[in-house]
Amino acid sequence: MDLKDLYRDVIVDHNRRPRNFGPLATANHSAEGHNPLCGDRLKLYIDVEGDTLADVAFEGSGCAISVASASLMTEALKGRALTDVRDYCDEVHKLLTQHDFVPTRDLGKLVALSGVREFPARVKCASLCWHTLLAALESKPQTVKTE
């Protein structure tokens, strides 16, 4: 187990300065994710326009892995087609859990999350925001309160 595998520079950076952090005024869906074991909590806001994830933001508190995963997720998915978004969710899930998984597309910085495979207790931290995103996509359209 090498710590540098888990806490790669990009993870540390996104934990320290999470991107797309805070409420989203234009959001029309949202969902809350909670990992009761860790106490990680996040709220995900998405703005779906037609077949596109026009915007996405999150807020909450959690460990470095969960915050960085959410930050990287928002950066990677903003502006993508919804079918594409679901593909990403699937790919990242495999990336986090399957040792020999070779991504079928270029996952960019998200590859940094693969280090959690060696730390089974931490897989849930990395996957929390992705499950929350799927829940937000399934949720009924609404005017989201961001206060």
Place this chain on the structure above:
Amino acid sequence: MIPQVIEKHRSTTPDFDVNRIRRDFPILSEIINGWPLAYLDNAASSQHPVAVLQAIDTYYRESHANVHRGVHTLSQRATECYEGARDKVRRFINARSTHEIIFVRGTTEAINLVAQSYGRANFKPGDEIVLTWLEHHANIVPWQLLAGELGIVLRVAPIDARGMVDYDAYESLLGPRTRLVAFAHASNALGTVLPVKRMVAAARARGIPSLVDGAQAVPHLKVDVQALDCDFYAFSGHKMFGPTGIGVLYGREALLEAMPPWQGGGDMILTVSFTKGTTYNTLPYKFEAGTPNIADAIGLGAAIDYINALDWDALTAYENDLLAYATHRVGALPGIKLIGTADEKVSVLSFVMDGVHPHDLGTILDTEGIAVRTGHHCAMPVMEYFNLPATARASFAFYNTRAEVDRLVAALTRARAVFA
């Protein structure tokens, strides 16, 4: 990763030979992620001396049969071992009689037993139970379950910024509708030792019975239920160097006598009839339905023998020194905030580090073979009070050393560097 040379474990109090003690606990020689194990998660579950492992092994090899129901030799032998363990428990907490010692799965089951049996028989809508903000979920949720069903009310004594129960507020909650007080002897999340004797006495003066959750106290403090004068005392084997799956409910005989059984089955009855009704066994068997956890009760008895053979004064001095050292060293690190700084504590050190989430700390420490607990410690109201999602918690036993504290401090320093 190549471990640094580990400093030799040294005793810091003259009468306590920690190296001799450590040899009694085989798991302490484990190598974890390339490092010698530094086991600092004793408040979650402690480790086992060889004597406990051997007692269980010998029982299964030489004496196992079902208890209380055979004329054959093995059954009598098993019964003697099992009842012998009960008497060891009785002496360990100075109960008057083995009728007052009920074997259960653990503290959680003991409290549920009282809630379901004593509670259902005695609580009426509008009655109140007084708890504290320091409680483990095991001493909250059983009462909440009952509250929802019976319409009773939970009143909770507040704590202060150091993690101590506000005694005056506690006393002011005791009223004409209070039917039970239930609180920890020591807090699992913070280590705070509660003034149980005084709290029990205040309740007794008003005719209110008391339950003490002793799970965190028994490995550190001499417990005398007669001196405490409590009505119920619950604890677990696996936090006091005994096996998992075995624990104890002490109950004052007169109260237990009046309580209805809570589980039915074999061994808890005298006679069973479809036509003449069923009659129940005497104490303590009335509360032990089915074949009990014989082997682990015997293991618990062996753990008690082990503890009793130690020089308790030297052990207490050693543990106090270790906690003071850890408090000083960890507390002096930049960015560290200690959570729970009560005057009197068992050896638990809860803390948070600026800019590093407790779970990341836990993972980083683990890569250096250091086991600590991170999370809410099954005491979410405590976390709520301090407005924290989680803390890291190092909890010590008498087999831990200053050298292990030094490794903790070095690893915490490295953890801070990872996120700097």
